[in-house]
Amino acid sequence: MMEAIKTGTQHLEINILKEIGAAVKRLGMYPPDHPASIKATEKPFLTLQEMFKDTDHVTISQVDDKIIVNGKSVTGDLLPERLKEEFQEQNINSLNFFNALTKEELSKFLNFFVKPLGKNAPKRSLTEFLDKNRIRSIQVNELRYELVSDGEMVVKSEVLEGADLKVQISNIIKQNPDLVRDILLDKPLEQESFREKFGTEVDLDQLDQQIHQQVKNLTDDQVLSLLASELEITVEKSKDEDKISVANEVANLLNKLLQDREKKRLLPEVKRILSRSGVLEEKYFDFIFDEKWLKSQTVLDELVKLIDKLGKEEVDFERFMFLVHRVIDSEQEKTRLYPTDKLLSSLDSENNETRRLSALALKEILSRLISGKMEYEFVYLKDRLYDKIKDQQLPAHIFKDSTELIKIVISELMQRTEFAEAKKIISEYNARFKEEVSCPEEIKEIAKDFLQEVSDESNLSLLTSQLKEGQSPQNTKLIEEILESLDKDKVAQELLQIFTVDDRVSRISSLRILSKLGQSSADALSSLLSHINTFSRQEKTQLLMDEHWYKVRNAIYVLGNISDPSSVGALVKLNSDPDPRVRLEAIKSLEKIGKEESVDALLTFLKDKDDQVRKNAITSLATVGERQCLKPLIDHFHHNRKDKLFTLTAVGKIGGAEVIRFLLKLLSDEDPGIKHLPNRETEEIKITALNVLGKIGSNLSSPAEVDSLAKEIEKLVKQRKKGVKGLFVKDAVAEKAERVLKIMK
Numbered sequence: 001m002m003e004a005i006k007t008g009t010q011h012l013e014i015n016i017l018k019e020i021g022a023a024v025k026r027l028g029m030y031p032p033d034h035p036a037s038i039k040a041t042e043k044p045f046l047t048l049q050e051m052f053k054d055t056d057h058v059t060i061s062q063v064d065d066k067i068i069v070n071g072k073s074v075t076g077d078l079l080p081e082r083l084k085e086e087f088q089e090q091n092i093n094s095l096n097f098f099n100a101l102t103k104e105e106l107s108k109f110l111n112f113f114v115k116p117l118g119k120n121a122p123k124r125s126l127t128e129f130l131d132k133n134r135i136r137s138i139q140v141n142e143l144r145y146e147l148v149s150d151g152e153m154v155v156k157s158e159v160l161e162g163a164d165l166k167v168q169i170s171n172i173i174k175q176n177p178d179l180v181r182d183i184l185l186d187k188p189l190e191q192e193s194f195r196e197k198f199g200t201e202v203d204l205d206q207l208d209q210q211i212h213q214q215v216k217n218l219t220d221d222q223v224l225s226l227l228a229s230e231l232e233i234t235v236e237k238s239k240d241e242d243k244i245s246v247a248n249e250v251a252n253l254l255n256k257l258l259q260d261r262e263k264k265r266l267l268p269e270v271k272r273i274l275s276r277s278g279v280l281e282e283k284y285f286d287f288i289f290d291e292k293w294l295k296s297q298t299v300l301d302e303l304v305k306l307i308d309k310l311g312k313e314e315v316d317f318e319r320f321m322f323l324v325h326r327v328i329d330s331e332q333e334k335t336r337l338y339p340t341d342k343l344l345s346s347l348d349s350e351n352n353e354t355r356r357l358s359a360l361a362l363k364e365i366l367s368r369l370i371s372g373k374m375e376y377e378f379v380y381l382k383d384r385l386y387d388k389i390k391d392q393q394l395p396a397h398i399f400k401d402s403t404e405l406i407k408i409v410i411s412e413l414m415q416r417t418e419f420a421e422a423k424k425i426i427s428e429y430n431a432r433f434k435e436e437v438s439c440p441e442e443i444k445e446i447a448k449d450f451l452q453e454v455s456d457e458s459n460l461s462l463l464t465s466q467l468k469e470g471q472s473p474q475n476t477k478l479i480e481e482i483l484e485s486l487d488k489d490k491v492a493q494e495l496l497q498i499f500t501v502d503d504r505v506s507r508i509s510s511l512r513i514l515s516k517l518g519q520s521s522a523d524a525l526s527s528l529l530s531h532i533n534t535f536s537r538q539e540k541t542q543l544l545m546d547e548h549w550y551k552v553r554n555a556i557y558v559l560g561n562i563s564d565p566s567s568v569g570a571l572v573k574l575n576s577d578p579d580p581r582v583r584l585e586a587i588k589s590l591e592k593i594g595k596e597e598s599v600d601a602l603l604t605f606l607k608d609k610d611d612q613v614r615k616n617a618i619t620s621l622a623t624v625g626e627r628q629c630l631k632p633l634i635d636h637f638h639h640n641r642k643d644k645l646f647t648l649t650a651v652g653k654i655g656g657a658e659v660i661r662f663l664l665k666l667l668s669d670e671d672p673g674i675k676h677l678p679n680r681e682t683e684e685i686k687i688t689a690l691n692v693l694g695k696i697g698s699n700l701s702s703p704a705e706v707d708s709l710a711k712e713i714e715k716l717v718k719q720r721k722k723g724v725k726g727l728f729v730k731d732a733v734a735e736k737a738e739r740v741l742k743i744m745k
Contacts (some may be wrong), residue, residue: 012051013069016058019044020110021081028114041107048106052099061094062087086113086126093141101137108133180226183211184256215257220266223257228273248325250274299326300335307342311354324361328368328377336377340365344384347401359401366408382409382421389428396442403429403450414459417466419478423485426454430485455487460494467506468498476509483513488520496524499558500550511554515561522562525555526570535577542578553585560589565597572601580610587613591620599626606636615646622650630654634662638673644681645688652692660696660709663689667716667733686733694740710744713737 026040051058051070061068062084068074086092097106112129127140218226231250258266303323309315327339343365346358362381369378388394388402406425413422432439432447463479471479483491492514499510514521528534529552536548544552556574559567567589574586587605590598602624605617618636621629630651637647648666651659665671666689674682693709700706720734 012047013072013074016044016047016051016069017060017067017074019047023110024113027110038107041103041110044110045101045103045106048097048101052101056099058097059094060096062092090126090140092126096139098137098139105133105135105137108135109138180211180215183208184215184253216260220261223261224266224269224273227253227257227270231273247322248329251326252329297335299323299330300338303327303339304342307339307346307358310346310357311349311351315357317357321361321364324364325368328365328372328374333376336374337380340377340381341384344381344388347388348398352397355397355401359404362405363408366405370408370412378412382413385409386425386428389425392439396440396446399443400446403446407450407453410454411459414462417462419475419482423478423482426451426482426485451485452487452490455490460486460490464494464498464510467509468501468503470503470505476505480509480513484516488517489523492517492520492524496528499554500547507554511558514558518562519564519566521558522564522566522570525559526566528555529570529574537579544579544582549579549581552582556582556585556589560592563593563595568593568595568597568601571598572604575601575604575608580613583608583610583613584616587616587620591623594624596626596628599624599629603629603632606632606640611642614640614643618643618647618650622653625654627654627656630656630658641677644673644685648685648688648692652695655696655699660693663693664712667713668719683733687736690733690736690740694743697740697744706744710741713741713744717741 023040023044027037029036048058055070057070059068059070066073109130112124112126130138130140215223215226231253254270258270303320303326306315306320306323310320324339328336330336340362343358343362346354347362349355349358366378366381368374369381385402385405389399389406394402410422410425413419413425429447429450432443433451460483463483466479467476483495495510495514498506499514501507501510514525534548534552536545537543538545543549556571559571571586571590571593574582577583577586583605587602590602599621602617602621605613608614608617618633621633633647633651633654637644637651640647648663651662662671666674667686669675674685677685690713693713697706697709700709717734717737720731720737
């Protein structure tokens, strides 16, 4: 297989070379466990991940003075010196990074080039180094790009292709009998397994054709020998499978091996091989050797008769399941779907045993469709089951049997990342589970159990890893909606693992979901904030280490979005945390909650030693505006000299008759809060009080109230202008009072 690719440079191809060089330099400057060394790997790793979105490997080749990165020519100067030396000394044509690459593997690889390579340093082999460290995702000289024209066209050269593959087929059959078995049974082949065995991709179609042709060319004795080895592999691979599956696999294998041969002459020897291997009981021999079992219509007719008898008459269930397998393996679409329809109808039976056996058979069919990658049939069965559970009148016992099958479907949809289909099904169960929905309690209990079961570690880990990897906005929204619909306690715990990740989009997603999970999130975050390990601090300081600060900050943020008493309880416990950033964040969240309980919690921060923390608490109390915080704020004014002006402004925001009386007392020197203060400080307080009264007066709706307040301020002006001092000394308080009066009038 030859693939011509036009050259040209793109920023990713250039960036990866530059970033590898920069990483090697930085790794040489710091010890391996230093934070700078750890971060050095991040840039090239992220760039490789970006490139893997379009390809499963990144190949760097050196051709003459050119560097080829995945078929694109870039200037040779970009290849880091240490890599250039390695290419030349070890005759390396290419370096390959495959998409299974981990950050740890890349870090080890980069560190290889940091080692001293002076005259006295022992020579090392990169290939041996990769093998010793079990780095499978980086390979040397497996694929390479070569220049084939002056126009710098490049082609990808592969290890096994065309005639070269034909030469190696015999060796492949001898060395990989399990591969031959899978091909004969039409099992899907994974390209990845060939890359591991042969160091390159293989033309799978050609391999399949050649093996089938080679088997046809074998003598009878060679076929029997091959059969014996294949049966040994089948037995080994099928230890954990039921004997029905094994019987069907053997039947299919025999059909493939013997279809072009004189069966009657070979059958006695085949029977001896089967008996010797112990793979089958005697009663299955007739099933296999009687050729009618290889004819789909004959099998289907007998299977349909048995389906009609399920639960009503005695049925050999082993024989029944054997027939189910034979039909599912049929090449005729209608033949495969007919028993599925019959069994789905049997799920509606009033007979418990009929439903039980039908459900067992459908589970087996589902598993076979999934393992055999029978897409059309899987989608058909999935859609029929979905239609069934949508029926609001479906009896609980049928809903329960259908749900057991739906669990298998959901697991497969998750693995396929078909989130729209998964959400559609999960939404049906979520709707039944809601308290406001009117449906039988038994149905609600089944829905609840389903949501708990599909909220297992595998599914939740897959969903959160998808968020971390970055998705389209549409997919992100789907994943969020699925997580919100699953078991809230389990989802909240899982999201705590990713709600501080570097990627902003996935971080915001996790915070958004947590904010919607209510009590479950509040409980999970309260537990997190009560654990001492959450609060690791920087050496010789009270500040949290960055990683722990981000975790605490995000937890506080989410609690502020959950209007729940337990959220307030968790936040108020932070009023004595040594890190002022924590206390400030807690105040912001308490203000967001804004309930009566949050006012009591905010009042505890008025005793804080940090000026900014106290001021933020005062501002938040004024923003919440609850009347219950007025008296504590006035008390704070009386007892905290530093916060007097700030507290006055906050009290003014709350407003009301009680606030007006308090401010007028300040102006008339009746309030004890300004006695014994220096004149300048008293003057500042009075000017602030007048500013506040001016704002209150401007917002009064009753003319009588405005007039009453104006008269009180006028009294103050007259009082201050009495005597000689009032005539000759500039009075800032009186001037402010007159300006306030003008605004009010």
